[in-house]
Amino acid sequence: MDRVVSVLDIAELPAHEMLSILRQGAIVRLPYLEARFHQAEAQVARFEERYQTTLAQLSAQGLPDDADYQFHEDFIEWEYWHKVWHETEMIVRNVRQILQSAETPVVHS
Template identity: 45%
Template sequence: MNYSTEIGIAMENTFHALPPEERAAVISHGVAVRFSELNKRHFLAESKIRFFEDKYKTTLSEIERKGLPDDADYEMHEDYAKRAYADLFTILLHRSEK
């Protein structure tokens, strides 16, 4: 058994030793912190998408349908790849909210 596994087991045992209302408070706090982090990442992803669309005067749905223009430069390819990551995060976040 490695060190991180031992710590995980000790944390789980400590958590289960708490009274039910304390466990609920820990979970509630953890959810609030995680939700806040996800909201920040979601905002950043949406900002990157808006920046891309403003910079290239096109929508992402249009590029998804037609592909990148034939005259797209290296920078547009890079920006699109970064946007694709932001878009993927946004999609995954929305799936996890359902």
């Protein structure tokens, strides 16, 4: 995953403006992120159903000795979607937290 950037290290804005920008950005971006999460979740479930195991179990046991070319290709794709699924889950959770926090009024000093 890319480097995480703390917004406070790169911008000086009044708190209410920063909160508004974060809230509006979160509102626009969240549907895309949720769709990406569900797509990745469905892809992982498809591989689990096809091979009747989880990626964690398969990784722990290793690929079967008789695994064909397609199995190897699926394994690589499965790892990709599994990574996307977990990364996107974390991002969606944090974007929702931004929206929850943005609902709290900002106290101006």
